[in-house]
Amino acid sequence: MRQFLLSVVLILASQAAFAQITGKVIDAESKDPLQGATIVIKGTQTGTISGFDGSFKLQGASAGETLQISFIGFETMEMVAKEGMIVALVPKANLLGEIVITSNVIDVAKERETPVAITTIAPSEITLKVGNMEFPEIMNRTPGVYTTKEGGGYGDSRLSLRGFTQSNTSFLINGQPVNDMENGWVYWSNWQGMTDVASGIQIQRGLGASRLAVPSVGGTVSIFTKAAEVEEGGTLTQGIGNDGYVKTSASYNTGKNDRGWASSFLLSRWSGNGYVNGTSGEGWNYFAAVGYAPEGSSHALNLSVLGAGQWHHQRSSWVSIRDYINFGESGVDRKWNTDAGELGGEEFNMRRNFYNKPLATFNWDWDISNDVTLATSLYGSAGRGGGTGPRGNNFRNSDIDLYPFNIDLTQHLLEDGKGAASRNPDGSIDFDNVIAVNRGTTSPYTGSISGFQGQLIGSNGFRNDGVNRAVLVRRASMNSHNWVGGISTLDITKDNWRYSVGVDLRSYTGFHYRSLENLMGLDGYYSTGNANSAGQIQNVTISASPFRNTGLEREKIDYFNTGKVGWQGFNGLIEYNNQSSVTAVLQAGYSNQSFRREDFFDQPANPISEKKNIGGGYVKGGANYNLDERSNFFFNAGYISRQPLFDAVFPGFANDVNTDLQNEEITSLELGYGFVNNNLKINVNAYSTNWGNRFISQGVSLPGGIDGTAQFKDVDVRHMGLELEAEYRYNSQLKFKGMVSAGDWKYTKDFNATVFNDQNQSVGNATLYVKDAKVGDAAQFTSYFEAEYKIGKLNFDLAYRFVDGLYADYSINNTDFLQPNNKGALKLPSYGLVDLGSTVRFDLLGNSSSFRVNVNNLFNTLYISESNTNIHRADESAPAWKGIDYGNSVWFGFGTTWNATLRINF
Numbered sequence: 001m002r003q004f005l006l007s008v009v010l011i012l013a014s015q016a017a018f019a020q021i022t023g024k025v026i027d028a029e030s031k032d033p034l035q036g037a038t039i040v041i042k043g044t045q046t047g048t049i050s051g052f053d054g055s056f057k058l059q060g061a062s063a064g065e066t067l068q069i070s071f072i073g074f075e076t077m078e079m080v081a082k083e084g085m086i087v088a089l090v091p092k093a094n095l096l097g098e099i100v101i102t103s104n105v106i107d108v109a110k111e112r113e114t115p116v117a118i119t120t121i122a123p124s125e126i127t128l129k130v131g132n133m134e135f136p137e138i139m140n141r142t143p144g145v146y147t148t149k150e151g152g153g154y155g156d157s158r159l160s161l162r163g164f165t166q167s168n169t170s171f172l173i174n175g176q177p178v179n180d181m182e183n184g185w186v187y188w189s190n191w192q193g194m195t196d197v198a199s200g201i202q203i204q205r206g207l208g209a210s211r212l213a214v215p216s217v218g219g220t221v222s223i224f225t226k227a228a229e230v231e232e233g234g235t236l237t238q239g240i241g242n243d244g245y246v247k248t249s250a251s252y253n254t255g256k257n258d259r260g261w262a263s264s265f266l267l268s269r270w271s272g273n274g275y276v277n278g279t280s281g282e283g284w285n286y287f288a289a290v291g292y293a294p295e296g297s298s299h300a301l302n303l304s305v306l307g308a309g310q311w312h313h314q315r316s317s318w319v320s321i322r323d324y325i326n327f328g329e330s331g332v333d334r335k336w337n338t339d340a341g342e343l344g345g346e347e348f349n350m351r352r353n354f355y356n357k358p359l360a361t362f363n364w365d366w367d368i369s370n371d372v373t374l375a376t377s378l379y380g381s382a383g384r385g386g387g388t389g390p391r392g393n394n395f396r397n398s399d400i401d402l403y404p405f406n407i408d409l410t411q412h413l414l415e416d417g418k419g420a421a422s423r424n425p426d427g428s429i430d431f432d433n434v435i436a437v438n439r440g441t442t443s444p445y446t447g448s449i450s451g452f453q454g455q456l457i458g459s460n461g462f463r464n465d466g467v468n469r470a471v472l473v474r475r476a477s478m479n480s481h482n483w484v485g486g487i488s489t490l491d492i493t494k495d496n497w498r499y500s501v502g503v504d505l506r507s508y509t510g511f512h513y514r515s516l517e518n519l520m521g522l523d524g525y526y527s528t529g530n531a532n533s534a535g536q537i538q539n540v541t542i543s544a545s546p547f548r549n550t551g552l553e554r555e556k557i558d559y560f561n562t563g564k565v566g567w568q569g570f571n572g573l574i575e576y577n578n579q580s581s582v583t584a585v586l587q588a589g590y591s592n593q594s595f596r597r598e599d600f601f602d603q604p605a606n607p608i609s610e611k612k613n614i615g616g617g618y619v620k621g622g623a624n625y626n627l628d629e630r631s632n633f634f635f636n637a638g639y640i641s642r643q644p645l646f647d648a649v650f651p652g653f654a655n656d657v658n659t660d661l662q663n664e665e666i667t668s669l670e671l672g673y674g675f676v677n678n679n680l681k682i683n684v685n686a687y688s689t690n691w692g693n694r695f696i697s698q699g700v701s702l703p704g705g706i707d708g709t710a711q712f713k714d715v716d717v718r719h720m721g722l723e724l725e726a727e728y729r730y731n732s733q734l735k736f737k738g739m740v741s742a743g744d745w746k747y748t749k750d751f752n753a754t755v756f757n758d759q760n761q762s763v764g765n766a767t768l769y770v771k772d773a774k775v776g777d778a779a780q781f782t783s784y785f786e787a788e789y790k791i792g793k794l795n796f797d798l799a800y801r802f803v804d805g806l807y808a809d810y811s812i813n814n815t816d817f818l819q820p821n822n823k824g825a826l827k828l829p830s831y832g833l834v835d836l837g838s839t840v841r842f843d844l845l846g847n848s849s850s851f852r853v854n855v856n857n858l859f860n861t862l863y864i865s866e867s868n869t870n871i872h873r874a875d876e877s878a879p880a881w882k883g884i885d886y887g888n889s890v891w892f893g894f895g896t897t898w899n900a901t902l903r904i905n906f
Contacts, residue, residue, distance in 0.1 A: 019059075019061060019062045020057055020058060020059045020060070020061060021057075021058045021061040021062070021065075021067070021082070021083060021085065022055070022056065022057050022058075022084060023039075023055070023056055023058075023083075023084060023085035023086060023087060024050070024054045024055045024056070024085075024086055025037040025039070025050045025054045025056065025069060025071070025087045025089060026054055026086065026087070026088050026089070027074075027089065028088035028089055028090045029090075032054075032110065033052070033053045033054025033055075034050060034054050034071050034074070034089060035050055035051060035052045035054060035681075036049055036050060036071065037049060037050040037054070037069060037070065037071040037074075037087075037089065038068075038069070038070050038071065039056050039058055039067055039068075039069050039087075040067065040068050041058070041060070041061055041066070041067060041068075041081075042065070042066040042067065042068050042078065046058070046060050046061070047732075049729075049732050051677065051678030051679055051729060052676045052677065052678065052679070052680065052681040052727070052729070053629060053630075053676050053677055053678055055678045056678075057678075058081075061081050062081065063080075063081055063082050064081065064082075065080070066078055066079070066080060066081070067079055067080075067081050069087045069089065071089055074090060075090045077089055077090075103174060103175060103302065103363035103365060103375055103377050104365050104373060104375035104489070104491070105174075105175040105176075105363070105375045105377045105487045105488070105489055106172075106174060106175035106222065107175065107208075107210045107211055107222070108202065108209075109202060109204050109208075109209040111674065111683075112624065112626055112632045112676075113577070113583050113624055114209050114583070114585075114624065115583065115584075115585065115622030115623055115624040115634035115635060116204050116205070116206060116207065116208060116209055116622070116634070116636055117143075117204070117205040117670065117672055117683070117685040117687070117723065118202060118203065118204050118205070119142045119143070119202070119203045119205075119725065120200065120201070120203075121138060121139065121142075121200065121201040121202075121203075122200055123198060123199045123200050125138070126138055126195070126198050126200075126201070127903075128837070128839060128852055128854075129837060129854060130195045131239065131241060131852075131854045131856075131899030131901065132239070132241040132242070132245045132247070132272070132897070132899040133856065133897075133899075134147070134149060134154075134155070134157035134188060135157075135188055135191065135192065135194045135195050135198075136157050136158070136159040136188055137149075137157065138201070139159065139201065139203060139221070140784075140801065141739065141784045141786070141799070142203050143205070143723035143725060143739045143741035143782075144161055144162040144163075144205050144218070144721065144723055144741050144743070144782075145159065145160070145161055145203065145741075145782075146159070146160050146778040146779045146782065146803075146806075147159045148865040148866050148891065148893070149865070149891070150866070150891060151276070151279075151314055151315035151316060151891060152274070152275060152276035152315050152337075152891070152894070153189075153276070153279045153281070153312050153313060153314035153351075153353065154189070154192075154272065154274060154279065154281045154310075154312045155187070155188050155189025155190075155192055155281075155310060155312060155353070156188070156189065156312075156314060156353070157188050158188075159186075160218065160778035161203070161205065161218035161219045161221070162205060162206070162218045162219060162687070162689065162719055162721060162743065162745075163719050163743055163745040163775050163778045163780065164217045164218030164219075164719070164778075165218075165777070166179070166184070166185055166186045167179065167180075167183060167184030167185050167215070167645070168215055168217040168218055168691075169215065169216070169217065169218040169219055169220070169221065170208065170210065170212075170214035170215050170219070170220040170221070171186050171220075171221050171223070172210065172212075172221070172222045172223065173191075173194075173223045173225065173359065174224060174225055174304075174361060174363075174377070175210075175212075175222070175377060175487060176359075176361065176377060176379050176485065176487065177212060177214050177485075177506070178191075178359075179214070179215065180510075181483070181508040181510075181565040181567070181646075182508070182510050182563050182565060182645065182646035182647075183645055183646065183647065184215060184645055187355070189308075189312065189353055189355060190308065190355050190357040190383065191308060191357075192270075192283060192285060192308040192310055193268075193285035193286065193306055193307060193308035194223060194308075195285075196249055196251075196266055196268050196285050197225045197226050197266060197285070197287045197306055198223055198224065198225060198226075199224045199225060199226050199227075200223075200224045201221065201222070201223050201224070202221075202222045202224075203219060203220075203221050203222075204216075204219055204220040204221075204222065205218070205219040205685075205687070205723070206218075206219055206636065206668055206670050206687055206689070207618075207620045207622075207636055207640075207668050207670070210222070211489065211500065211502055211571040211573055211589065212487070212504050212569060212571065212589065213504070213569045213589040213590065213591040213616065213617055213618055215642060216640070217640070217642075217666050217691055218689075218719075225287070225304065225306060226264060226266070226287065226304075227264070227291060227304070228253075228256075228263050228264050228289040228290055228291030228302055229253035229255070229262060229264045230255065230256040230262055231253065231256075232253055232254060232255030233252075233253055233255070233905065234250070234251050234252035234253060234905075234906055235249070235250070235251050235903060235904065235905050235906070236249070236903075236904045236906070237249040237250075237268075237901060237902070237903045237904075238901070238902050239899060239900065239902075240899065240900055240901075241272070241897065241898060241899035241900070242275065242896075242897045243272055243273045243274060243275050243897075244271075244272050244273040244280075245270070245271075245272035245273075245899065246270065246271055246272065247268060247269070247270040247271075248268060248269055248270075249267070249268035249285075250266070250267055250268070251264065251265060251266035251267075251287075252264070252265050253265075256291075256293075259294060260292055260293050260294030260295065260297065261290070261292055262290070262292075262293075263288070263289060263290045263291070264287070264288070265287065265288050265289075266285070266286065266287040266288075267284070267285070267286050267287075268285045268286075269282070269283070269285075270282065270283055270285075271283075274312070274313065275335065275895075275897060276315050276334075276335050276336075276337050277328070277335045277336060277337040277340045277428070278313050278315070278337045278339065278340020278341065278347055278348075278349045278428075279312060279313045279314060279315060279337065279340075279349075280312070280313055280347055281310060281311055281313060282312075283308055283309055283310025283311070283312075283546070284310070285307070285308045286305075286306065286307055287304070287305070287306040287307075288304065288305050288306075289302060289303065289304035289305075290302070290303045291303075298366060298367040299364065299365070299366050299367075300364075300365045301362075301363065301364055301365075302362075302363045303360075303363075304360070304361050304363075305358060305359070305360045305361075306358070306359055307357060307358035307359060308356075308357070309355070309356035309546035309547050310353075310354070310355065310356075310546055311352060311353065311354035311544060311545060311546060312352070312353055312354075313339075313340070313347065313349035313351060313352050313353075314339070314349065314351040314352065314353055314387070315337045315338070315339055315340075315351070316339055316351045316389070317338040317339050317403060317404065317409070318408070318868050318869070319336060319337075319338055319408070319409070319889060319890070319891075320408035320410060320886065320887055320888060320889050320890075321881050321884065321885075321886045321887075321888055321890060322408065322410050322879070322886040322887070323336060323338065323408050323409050323410055324336050325886075326409075326410050326414065327409065327426070327427035328426070328427070332862060332881065332892065334862065334892035334893070334894070334895060337349075338403075338404075338409050338427075339403075339429075340428055340429065341424070341428045341429025341430060341431050342428070342429075342430070342431060342432075343431035343432060343435075344432065348429075348431045350388065350389055350390050350403075350474055351387065351389055352387065352388045352544045353385075353386075353387045353388075354385045354386070354387070354388075354544045354545055354546045355383065355384070355385030355386070356383070356384055356385060356546035356547060357381055357382075357383035357384075357385075358381065358382065359379065359380075359381045360379065360380050360381070361377060361378070361379045362377070362378045362379070363375075363376070363377050364376045364377075371492060371493045371494060372490070372491070372492050372493075373490075373491045374488065374489070374490050374491075375488065375489050375491070376486070376487070376488040376489075377486065377487045377488070378484075378485075379484070379486070380482075380483065380484040380485070381481070381482075381483045381484075382480075382481075382482055382483075383479075383480055383481045383483070384480045384546070384550045384552070385478070385479070385480065385546055385550060386476050386477050386478035386479050386480070386550070387477055387479075388474050388475065388476045388477075388517050388544050389474070389475060389477065390402075390403055390472055390473075390474065391460060391472075391474070391475035391514075391557075391558075392458055392459070392460055392469065392470070392471040392472045392473050393460060393461065393469045393470050393471070394470065394471060394472035395418075396470035397437065397441065397470040397471075398417070398418050398420075398421070399419070399420075399421035399422055399433075399437045400419065400421075400422050400433075400434050400437050400438070400470075400471075401418040401419045402418075402419040402422055402423070402429060402434075402472070403419075404418075408887070408889065409427070413427070421433060421437070422434050422437065431520075434520055435521035436521070438456075438458065438468075438471045438472065438473075438520050438521045438522055439456055439521045439522070441468060441470065441471075442457070442458060442466070442468040442471065442522065443456075443468070444456065444466055445465060445467065445524075445537075446465045446466045447464070447465030447466070447467070448465075449536070449537050452523070452524055452537050452539075455523035455524055456468075456522045456523045456524075457522065457523060457524045457526050458471035458473060458519070458522045458524075458525055458526070459471070459525060459526035459527070459528070460527075460528075460529075460558075461528060462526045462528050462535060467526045471520070471522065472520055473516065473518060473519050473520045473522065474517045474518035474520060475514050475515065475558070476514065476515045476516075476517040476544060476550075476551070477512075477513075477514050478511065478512065478513050478514065478515060478550060478551060478552070479510065479511075480550060480552060481508060481509060481510045481511065482508070482509045483506070483507070483509075484506070485505060485506040485507070485567075486503075486504075486505045487502065487503070487504050487505075488502060488503050489501070489502035490502065496576055496577055496578050496579065497574070497575070497576055498573070498574075498575040498576075499572075499573070499574055499575075500571075500572065500573035500574075500575075501570075501571070501572050501573075502570070502571045502572075503568075503569065503570055503571075504567065504568075504569035504570075504571065504591070505567065505568055505569070506565075506566070506567035506569075507565075507566055507567070508563075508564070508565040508566070508567075509562055509564050509565075510562060510563040510564075510565075511552055512559065512561050512562065512563065513552075513556040513558075513559060513560035513561070514556060514557050514558040514559060514560075515541070515542045515551035515554065515555070515556055516539075516540065516542070516555075516557060517541055517542055517543075517544050518541060519539070519541065523539060524537045524539040525537065525538050525539070525557065527555075527557040527558070529556075529557050529558035529601055529602075530556075530560075530600075530601045531601060531602055531603070531604050532600075532601070532604050536555075538555045538557065540554055540555050542554065556601075558601075559601050559602060560599075560600040560601045561597060561598060561599040561600060561601070561602070562597070562598045562600075563595075563596075563597055563646055564594075564595070564596040564597070564598070565593065565594065565595055565646065566592075566593065567591060567592070567593055567594075568591065569589060569590070569591035570589065570590050570591075571587065571588065571589035571590075572587070572588055572589070573585065573586070573587045574586050580626070581625060581626045581627075582623065582624070582625055582626075583623065583624045584621075584622070584623040584624075585621060585623070586619075586620075586621040587619070587620050587621060588617070588618065588620075589617050589618050589619075590615065590616075590617035591615070591616050591617060591643075592613055592614070592615050592616075593613070593614050593615075593616065593643045594612065594613045594614075595609075595611070595612045595614070595646060595650070595657075596608070596610075596611045596612070597609045597646075597649075597650045597655050598655075599655055602653070603654065603655050606654075606655045606656070607655070608655065609650065609655035609656070609657060612649055612657045612661075614643045614644070614649075614661065614663070615641075615643075616640075616641045616642055616643040616663055617640075617641055618638060618639065618640040618641070619638060619639055620636060620637065620638025620639070620640075620668075621636065621637065621638065622634060622635050622636030622637065622670075623635060629676075630675055630676060630677055631673070631674065631675050632673070632674045633671075633673050633674075634671075634672045634673075634674075635670065635671050635672070636668075636669075636670050637667075637668065637669045637670070638667070638668050639665070639666070639667050639668075640664075640665070640666040640668075641663045641664075641665055642663055642665075642666060643663055644658075644661055644662070644663065644664070644695070648661065649661065651697070660695070660711065660713075662693055662695060662713070663693065664691065664692070664693050664694055665691075665692050665693040666689065666690065666691050666692075667689070667690045668687065668688070668689045668690075669687070669688050669689075670685055670686065670687040671685060671686050671687075672684065672685035672686075673685070678729075679728060679729045679730070680726070680727070680728050680729075681726065681727045682725070682726045683725045683726075684722070684723065684724045684725075685722075685723050686721070686723075687719075687720065687721055687723075688718070688719070688720045689718070689719045689720075690716065690717075690718050690719075690748075691716070691718075691719070692714060692715070692716035692717075693713075693714055693715075693716075694714075694715040694716070694717075695711070695712070695713055695715070696711075696712045696715055696751075696768075696812065697709060697710070697711050697712075700755055700766045700815075700818060702755060702763065702766070706755075706757070706763050706764065707757070708755040708756055708758075708763050708764070709755065709756055709757075710753040710755045710756075710766040711753055711754070711756070712752075712768055713751075713753070714751070715747075715751055715768075715812070716747070716748045716749065717745070717746070717747050717748065717775060718746065718747075718748050719743065719745040719775070720743065720744045720745070721741065721742055721743035721744065721745075721780075722741075722742050723739070723740070723741045723742075724739060724740045724741075725738075725739045726738055726739070732790075733789060733790045733791060734787070734789050734790075735787075736785070736786065736787050737785075737786050737788075738783070738784055738786065739782075739783065739784045740782075740783045741781065741782045741783070742780070742805075743780040743781065743805070744780065745774065745775035745778075745780055746772050746773060746774050746775060747770040747771060747772065747773045747775070747812065748771065749770075749771050750768060750769050750770060750771045751767065751768045751770065752765060752766070752767050752768075753765065753766055753767075753768075766818060767818070767820075768812055768817050768818065769817055769818070769819065769820045769821075769822060770812045770817050772824075773812065773817070773824045773825055774805075774807045774824065774825045774827075775807070775825075776807035776808050776809050776810050776825050776826075776870075777807070777808070777809035777866060778806070779804065779805055779806040780805030780806070780807075781802075781803070781804040781805040782801070782802065782803050782804075783801070784799065784800070784801045784802075785799065785800050786798070786799040786800075787799075793840060793841040793842060794838070794839070794840050795838065795839040795840070795841075796836075796837070796838050797836075797837045797838075798834070798835070798836055798837075799834070799835045799836075799837075800833070800834050800835075801832065801833050801835075802830070802831075802832040803830060803831055803832070803863075804830035805827075805830075806827070806828045806830070806864075806866075807825040807826060807828065808825060808826040808827075808828065808866075808867035808869060808870045808888070809866055809867060809868055810825060810826075810869075810870040814870060816870065823872045825870065826867060826869075826870045826871065826872055826884070826888070828864050828866075828867055828884065828890075829863065829864060829882040829883065829884065831861060831863035831864075831893075832861070833856075833857050833858075833861055833863075833893075834857070834859055834861075835854065835856045835857070835858060836854075836855045836858050837852065837853065837854045837855070838852070839851070839852045847904050847905055847906045848904075848905045849902070849903060849904045849905065850902075850903045851900070851901070851902050851903075852900065852901045852903070853898070853899070853900045854898065854899050854900075855896065855897075855898045856894070856896070856897045856898070857893070857894060857895055857896050857897065858896065860895045860896040861893075862892065862895070863892065863893050864881075864884065864890045864891070864892055864893070865892065865893040866890065866891050867884070867888050867889065867890045867891075868888075868889045868890065868891075869887070869888045869890075870888075871885045871887050872885065
């Protein structure tokens with residue numbers, strides 16, 4: 001009997017052990033699989049998560065039991081368990097997974113459907129891992145992406161994609177282009193608030209899925225922000241980090257009421273001393289959104305305002321490797337800053353960036369019928385701010401000749417002895433002595449301008465009547481703007497076909513001028529920068545603060561001009577999707593860009609230019625084929641005709657239109673393959689992008705002492721590469737992810753040009769010898785590996801990133817490349833960095849809470865993240881760091897940094 005009972009128990013136990021339910025979790029609307037959904041037996045801790053293809057296997061579950069299935073952004077569902085069950089979760093309003101979609105004008109790419117290479121970063125990952133890093137750095141784990149902190153001031157980072165700079169990569173916030181309309185750049189200090197309000201990032205490499213005629217040479221980075229949340233609640237967040245970093249945030253959502261209204265608000269403040277010496281800063285991030293979507297209505301409205309007012313000190317003077325060694329702490333002191341010092345016992349820096357760029361957006365989505373939708377977005381921005389720097393002929397007085405030009409501080413200070421009187425023993429600047437020198441060497445003003453007799457007046461060039469030109473003041477170079485735009489798209493869906501037409505309208509005015517910010521002990525400044533005036537003395541200063549008067553309506557010095565850029569774009573799309581295996585899309589767009597420049601100071605005979613209109617556009621298409629539930633293939637190809645930037649239209653800061661304008665031409669081809677099963681996801685793609693028809697002007701010296709200017713046309717560069725991303729779930733506790741990106745980016749040939757003298761006469765020929773020269777300033781090989789382990793409510797993640805194929809930042813119009821036997825681009829040493837993070841989740845007074853710690857560059861690795869010079873060693877005996885000549889001006893990457901964040905949800 002005992003043996004019989006034991007056998008029964010063993011049989012029952014074995015049945016319980018092997019009892020399981022399998023099934024699949026999908027999106028009820030799109031039918032796409034949902035990876036990472038949680039499936040638990042109701043009332044127990046027994047559960048699992050769905051794999052990459054949405055499938056799951058729940059051990060210990062039996063048919064008839066009640067299961068709870070949940071996924072962020074979807075309504076939680078309870079279902080009776082049965083073998084092979086299909087769980088169709090219903091999305092919450094305006095949510096795609098974790099990512100909040102604020103308007104249908106946003107072009108979101110979908111895996112196994114949209115034929116482009118994509119990487120999507122969820123808001124949970126942004127919240128956990130950004131900490132006190134720069135916002136673009138969260139994208140460093142993406143194939144083809146390379147970001148650096150540049151000089152190290154907070155917000156001074158940059159990003160390149162597939163070897164193309166930010167001005168050649170499109171950045172969209174909620175579908176709206178944010179690249180500067182004059183120079184194409186993106187200033188991340190203006191968008192620091194993205195760390196608080198981003199609800200997701202999608203990096204579309206290559207041509208991208210956007211219907212706008214945007215500069216997607218390297219790709220498109222689409223950032224989604226929060227909308228008016230439909231559920232009531234809020235968060236309190238407190239963060240701290242290295243070098244005095246402190247950040248406090250609070251947000252609240254009212255939830256959606258019976259009438260369809262909802263609103264959300266966020267406010268945060270950060271401050272810190274900066275990792276680099278003399279780079280302290282502080283700022284406020286703000287966000288507010290109001291949504292209206294009544295039940296049963298075909299209309300949805302959302303109004304949002306976001307911004308990030310900030311100021312921070314910078315490191316702008318190039319620093320050579322020997323400067324890092326000769327100044328600061330022992331060894332290579334990567335924190336050294338040539339620009340930093342003290343004034344009145346407090347940190348002071350001639351270089352201070354300050355900006356506030358609020359962005360207001362109104363979205364209206366209208367479901368005209370079941371098959372027709374209209375999405376419209378209106379937006380506007382009034383950016384105000386700029387950056388400070390030195391002004392005056394201080395180089396004429398060795399006591400305040402502080403800033404080396406095209407040389408390092410070692411030569412300027414230690415070898416040439418310049419500026420020693422205003423440098424402390426450690427090399428930092430004594431700005432109190434600068435004030436003393438300004439005042440002590442300036443005589444009382446004796447000129448005829450009334451109200452200033454007897455005062456101490458400085459200037460940049462004027463030197464009569466007691467005015468002192470050998471002084472140093474702090475000026476502010478302003479780059480403010482007014483920008484409005486509108487995007488509207490009409491989508492028609494019929495059976496398996498989708499048709500879309502849209503318009504993209506933009507109007508931009510940039511205000512460029514200089515103002516006085518700090519007179520450094522003087523009473524006034526004699527300005528001769530306005531050609532409409534014989535000269536005037538100014539004593540009105542602005543404050544280098546993002547929330548104060550930035551001087552647009554006040555007196556100005558040196559220069560004052562505006563740039564006006566208009567944009568009228570039209571686009572169309574035809575897409576076929578049989579909802580199972582084939583998606584094919586063809587897109588085309590045309591844009592007219594208008595340029596006009598007005599100068600209030602420098603060109604009295606020609607104060608305003610003619611209006612120049614330049615057309616451009618694109619055509620691109622591709623297809624995706626799902627071979628089965630596991631494998632898919634895609635390809636895309638396209639051509640872009642891109643208008644030149646503002647400075648190319650008006651070269652030399654003049655109002656004369658360039659008579660030799662030409663559009664840049666970009667052609668691209670890409671192939672990709674994807675594989676997915678329950679535990680493994682792999683995406684691999686190969687690309688080739690040719691960027692040609694570029695124009696470069698170069699001053700050259702010909703034999704016989706003849707100087708002139710060579711204008712090189714049809715400059716071509718080719719970017720080819722292979723990218724792989726993979727993610728593997730070993731079990732519900734342990735997962736791995738990684739990527740490898742290998743590029744071959746180089747110039748395709750040598751380029752010839754005719755040389756013209758100042759009278760525009762041909763005086764000879766010149767050649768740029770750049771064939772096979774590697775493209776610099778971005779790593780051509782990167783890899784990333786991360787392991788994440790969960791045990792209960794505790795999470796650990798360890799990551800390793802390797803960088804190679806990184807070359808110096810150089811211009812091919814460097815005089816070195818006028819020689820046929822030049823050494824090409826300087827290759828920088830490879831490096832690898834380890835990051836460690838941990839999260840614990842818990843209840844705090846009944847509120848769901850978490851505590852996160854990040855340690856970046858765990859082993860304090862010393863490495864060069866970029867070089868501003870291209871100096872090759874003369875021979876093996878020349879002093880060098882890891883083979884890099886000491887004379888090169890470089891930015892060393894940050895050492896070990898850390899941050900910790902407590903987050904309370906209520």
